[in-house]
Amino acid sequence: MDAQKETFMEEARELLVKLESALLELEVVPDDTDQIDRAFRALHTIKGSGAMFGFDDIAEFTHDIETVFELLRDRKIAVTGELVSLSLSVCDQIKVMLEAYIGGPPADKDEAERILMSFREMVPEQDIGIKQPEEAPEKLHPHEEDESLGAEVTYRISFRPDRDILKNGTNPIHLLNELRALGECDITAHMEETPLLKDYAQEACYIYWDIVLTTGRGLNAIKDVFIFVEDTSDIKINVVDDGQDVNVSVDTKRLGEILVDRGDVSNDKLQSMLKNQKRIGEILVEKDVVCGGKVEVALAEQKHVKRTHEKIWRAAQTASVRVPAERLDELVDLVGELVTVQARLTQKAVHENDPELTAIAEDVENLTGGLRDNTMSVRMIQIGITFTSFRRLVRDLSADLGKNIVLKTSGGETELDKTVIDRLNDPMVHIIRNCIDHGIEFPDVRIQSNKPEMGTIHLSAEHSGAHVLIKISDDGAGLDPVAIMEKAEKNNIISKEIELSEKEIAQLVFAPGFSTAKEVTDVSGRGVGLDVVKRNVEALRGSVDINSKKGEGTTITLRLPLTLAIIEGFLVEIGGDKYILPLSSVEECVELRKEDSDQIGDSNILNVRGEIIPYVRLRKSFESLGEPPELEHVVITDVNGDRVGFVVDNVIGSYQTVIKSLGRAMRQSEDVSGATILGDGTVALILNIDKLVKAA
Amino acid sequence: MTKTIMVVDDSSSVRQMMAFTLENAGYDVVEAEDGQDALKKLNSSPVNMIVTDLNMPNVNGFDLIRSIRSKPEYKYIPIVVLTTESHDEKKQESKEAGATGWITKPFKPDQLIGVINKVMPQ
Numbered sequence A: 001m002d003a004q005k006e007t008f009m010e011e012a013r014e015l016l017v018k019l020e021s022a023l024l025e026l027e028v029v030p031d032d033t034d035q036i037d038r039a040f041r042a043l044h045t046i047k048g049s050g051a052m053f054g055f056d057d058i059a060e061f062t063h064d065i066e067t068v069f070e071l072l073r074d075r076k077i078a079v080t081g082e083l084v085s086l087s088l089s090v091c092d093q094i095k096v097m098l099e100a101y102i103g104g105p106p107a108d109k110d111e112a113e114r115i116l117m118s119f120r121e122m123v124p125e126q127d128i129g130i131k132q133p134e135e136a137p138e139k140l141h142p143h144e145e146d147e148s149l150g151a152e153v154t155y156r157i158s159f160r161p162d163r164d165i166l167k168n169g170t171n172p173i174h175l176l177n178e179l180r181a182l183g184e185c186d187i188t189a190h191m192e193e194t195p196l197l198k199d200y201a202q203e204a205c206y207i208y209w210d211i212v213l214t215t216g217r218g219l220n221a222i223k224d225v226f227i228f229v230e231d232t233s234d235i236k237i238n239v240v241d242d243g244q245d246v247n248v249s250v251d252t253k254r255l256g257e258i259l260v261d262r263g264d265v266s267n268d269k270l271q272s273m274l275k276n277q278k279r280i281g282e283i284l285v286e287k288d289v290v291c292g293g294k295v296e297v298a299l300a301e302q303k304h305v306k307r308t309h310e311k312i313w314r315a316a317q318t319a320s321v322r323v324p325a326e327r328l329d330e331l332v333d334l335v336g337e338l339v340t341v342q343a344r345l346t347q348k349a350v351h352e353n354d355p356e357l358t359a360i361a362e363d364v365e366n367l368t369g370g371l372r373d374n375t376m377s378v379r380m381i382q383i384g385i386t387f388t389s390f391r392r393l394v395r396d397l398s399a400d401l402g403k404n405i406v407l408k409t410s411g412g413e414t415e416l417d418k419t420v421i422d423r424l425n426d427p428m429v430h431i432i433r434n435c436i437d438h439g440i441e442f443p444d445v446r447i448q449s450n451k452p453e454m455g456t457i458h459l460s461a462e463h464s465g466a467h468v469l470i471k472i473s474d475d476g477a478g479l480d481p482v483a484i485m486e487k488a489e490k491n492n493i494i495s496k497e498i499e500l501s502e503k504e505i506a507q508l509v510f511a512p513g514f515s516t517a518k519e520v521t522d523v524s525g526r527g528v529g530l531d532v533v534k535r536n537v538e539a540l541r542g543s544v545d546i547n548s549k550k551g552e553g554t555t556i557t558l559r560l561p562l563t564l565a566i567i568e569g570f571l572v573e574i575g576g577d578k579y580i581l582p583l584s585s586v587e588e589c590v591e592l593r594k595e596d597s598d599q600i601g602d603s604n605i606l607n608v609r610g611e612i613i614p615y616v617r618l619r620k621s622f623e624s625l626g627e628p629p630e631l632e633h634v635v636i637t638d639v640n641g642d643r644v645g646f647v648v649d650n651v652i653g654s655y656q657t658v659i660k661s662l663g664r665a666m667r668q669s670e671d672v673s674g675a676t677i678l679g680d681g682t683v684a685l686i687l688n689i690d691k692l693v694k695a696a
Numbered sequence B: 001m002t003k004t005i006m007v008v009d010d011s012s013s014v015r016q017m018m019a020f021t022l023e024n025a026g027y028d029v030v031e032a033e034d035g036q037d038a039l040k041k042l043n044s045s046p047v048n049m050i051v052t053d054l055n056m057p058n059v060n061g062f063d064l065i066r067s068i069r070s071k072p073e074y075k076y077i078p079i080v081v082l083t084t085e086s087h088d089e090k091k092q093e094s095k096e097a098g099a100t101g102w103i104t105k106p107f108k109p110d111q112l113i114g115v116i117n118k119v120m121p122q
Helices: A003-028 A033-052 A056-073 A081-101 A109-122 A172-182 A219-225 A255-262 A267-274 A280-286 A292-318 A325-352 A355-378 A384-401 A418-439 A443-448 A481-490 A502-510 A530-539 A594-600 A689-695 B012-024 B035-044 B061-069 B088-097 B109-119
Strands: A153-160 A184-190 A208-215 A234-241 A380-382 A405-410 A415-417 A455-464 A467-474 A543-549 A553-561 A566-574 A577-582 A586-593 A605-608 A611-617 A631-639 A642-648 A650-658 A672-677 A683-687 B004-008 B028-032 B049-053 B079-083 B101-104
Touching (some): A003 A033, A003 A081, A003 B012, A033 B012, A056 A081, A081 A109, A153 A172, A153 A292, A172 A184, A172 A208, A172 A219, A172 B109, A208 A219, A208 A292, A219 A234, A234 A292, A267 A280, A280 A292, A325 A355, A325 A650, A355 A380, A380 A418, A384 A405, A384 A418, A384 A455, A415 A418, A418 A455, A418 A530, A481 A502, A502 A530, A502 A543, A530 A543, A566 A631, A566 A683, A586 A605, A611 A631, A631 A650, A631 A689, A650 A672, B012 B028, B012 B109, B035 B049, B035 B061, B049 B061, B049 B109, B061 B088, B079 B088, B079 B109, B101 B109
Parallel strands (some): A405 A455, A577 A683, A611 A642, B004 B028, B004 B049, B049 B079, B079 B101
Antiparallel strands (some): A153 A208, A153 A234, A184 A208, A455 A467, A467 A553, A543 A553, A566 A577, A605 A611, A672 A683
16 A cells, blocks of 8 residues: 555544544534534545545545535534434444455445435435536646547637636636647737726736637647636637648638638628729728738638648648559559469468478468558549549539539548549449439428528548448438339339338339439439449449438448459359358358258258348259268358358358459359459359349 | 645645645645645745645635735736536636636546646746
8 A cells, every 4th residue: 555545544534533523512512513514524535535545435435425414514404313323323334444445354335325325315305416426537638648640620719818817817828828739820819909008907808819720639639728718718619621622722712701701701891892902901901891910810720721731732742653554453463463373372382281381381471461452552542532523513413403502521531442433433423413403402492391401412431341331411302212112113113012111112213214203304314223323333342222211311322342353252162163252241151961951941041040041052053063062051141231141062261362354255144243263273253142142 | 946836635645645746746835734724824935826625624715715816916826726526616616716727536646737737837
C-alpha cells in the first residue's frame, strides 16, 4: 500500500471518530445544525477521497448515506433515534471495509445492502434519486493528444466572452493561445464595442474575437478549450471547409460569398456593391455595411480554405506518376503468372521434402504475396473523381425537369480497381438518372409532404471486407409496392397469386422487362431498365441491393469486389476435376455420409444443427463420371442472403486464385465465371454459385 | 519564476496528493485545511493560483472564493474548485461566486495538471 493510501486510511479513521461523536451529540440534541454539518462533511470527505485513492466500494457505499445527510442539512427530513443508530452501524461498516484493505476479514456485503435499504426507506419518495450516480470524470486534458490526427478541417469560431469574464479569473488570451496550439490559426479582435473612456468599466471585457482555425484535432478539442466559459460566453463553432471534394481544382469561395454565408451581409447588398468593380472588401468597409474587422475575418477564412485545398491538391499532384493503363494491365498479368509459378514451386517443395527448397519456396511465396498486393494497389484509384463527375449530371437533369436537387458525396477517398471504376460509371449514371426522374418529387409535392424543397441524392463509398459498398440514396418518394406489383403482373414478370414480402417486391425493379415510369421521359426512359444495371454489376462479380421506404426514399447498394484479377478461392474436387468457389461466400463445410444422403433421397435438403439447408449436387450439374465417394462434403455458402450447400467429393482448401477469362467457346456457359491455373499446371474452373443455384 | 499554488481541502490525503503532484510539476505549494486557514495564509504569502474544495468547516469554498475576489490583489487570480458532483448546480454556484474552472473528484494527477495548465499556462 502506498503512502497516499495510508494517509487516507488514517484520515478516514479520524473522520469516523468525528462522525461517531457528531452522531452521539445528535442523539441528545437532534437539531444541532453544527453537528449535522460535521457528520455530513465527514461522510463527504470519506466518499470524495475514497474514490480518489481507489477505495471504490467505500465511496459507493457512502454515496447514498451522504444523500440522506444532505437532506438532513437542508432540513428536508428530521433526525430520529432510528437514523442515529443506523448511521452508527454505517460507521462500523466503513471501519470493516477499511480494515479489509489491510488484511482484515472481508466486509459483509449483505449487511451493507441492508443498511442502504433502511436508509432509502427514510428518504421521502420525491427525493429518491435526486443524486444521480456520478458520471465518469469529464475529459479535461486539452493538451493531451489522444485524438488521432484526422483530416484537416477549417472551423469558424466566434467567441464573445461575457463582459464579466475577467472577474472569474479567466484570461481570454490563454484560451486564444490554446486555440493557436491546435493548428493554423487566424484571430481577429473586434474592438468596435469598446466605449469611450468616460463609460469604460475597467474590469469589463469589451473585446470579442473571430477565429479561423484549421486543425485535424476535431471539434471536441476546440470545445475543450472553452469548457469553463461555454455557459457564460457566446461561442459559435462552425465548419467552413472539411477538406473534402477538392478533386477538381483549387477553387475557393469568394469573399462576398463567405460574408453572405456568415450572415454578415445580405446577398442583394453584395450584388449592388459588386457593380462598382472595386475590391469588394474596401467597398463594404467604405459604405459601412460591415466593419473592417469582419472583412479581415472573412479574408482569413478564405486564406485558410485556399491553403488547405492547395495542400491537398499539391500532394495529389507531386505524388503521382502517369503510366498508360495497358502497362499496368500487363504488370498484373505477369504477377498473376508469377503467383501461379510460385504455387507450383511450393507444391514441388512439399513433394521433394527438401528443407532448403522449402525455405526458398517460402521466401518466394512471401515476396510474391507482397508484389501481388503492391501491384493491385497500383491499380486502385479513388472513387471520388467519379463521384464529382456526377455533379454536373445532377445539376443539368434536375434543371431540365424543374426539380431542385443537390448531390452530396462521402467516402470519396475509397479506392477501387480501375477497371471496376470504369465499368461502374454506366450503372451509376443509370441509377442516378432514376433517382432524379422517379425518386425525387417535384418541389410542390415535396412541400406538401413536409419535406425540404431541395431534394438530396447521397453517394457514399465504404469498405466492407474484400468488398466496397457504394450507396446511392435519395430522399424522394420511395418505391410504391402496390404500383410495382401491378406493373409486374401486367408485364408478366410474376403471376397474380404470388405473395411477396416488401423486400422481394423491391427486387422486382431489377427484373428484365420492368419499368415503372408512367411515361417515357427524356431522362431515364430509354428502354433500358434497372435489369441492365444488375447485369453489369454482376459481370463485375458484384451484387445490387435495394432498400426503400415509401415516402422516405430509396437506397441502392452496389457491392463490388476490390479487384478483378485475383480472388481468394476455395478449392474443391469433383470427379477428379478441381473447381473454385469464391471464399468470401463460403461459410462452413459439413460432411455428408452416403447412408444419410440415401435416406434423404432426392429432396436435396440438409439438416444442419436444426437449420434446413437446400443443396446442389455438383456431380449431377456437371454430369461427372464415376461413383461418388462414401463420404462427400457439403460446402455451405451464402448466396444473396440464403444459405445454400454444394455437394463436392473433396474439400482442398483456400487458394489464391488468379482469374483467367475463358475462351470464346466457353463464354456461353453461365455456370463458370472464369478459370485459373493450379500449381501442377491443371486448370480449375471458377464456379458462379449464383447461377448454379438458379439453374438447380 | 516558480509559481505558487494554494491547495485548500479539509481532507489531508487529498491535500497531500495534490501537493505531491504539483510539486513534481515544478510548482510551489501552500496547503490550507479550510477557508479560514486559507484566508489567513493568503495574507502572509502571495500565491498565483488557488485550488479549493467546496465542503469545508469554518469557511466553506463558496465563501472563500467570494472573500478572495473582494481583495484587490486577488481580483483576477485563477481559482479552480474541486467538486464531487458533476451536477451543474454546484459548478454554476461556484462560477457565480467567482471560480474560474472546476475539477470533478475523483481525478487523476495529470487531469489536475491539465486544468492548471489551462487556467494558468506556464
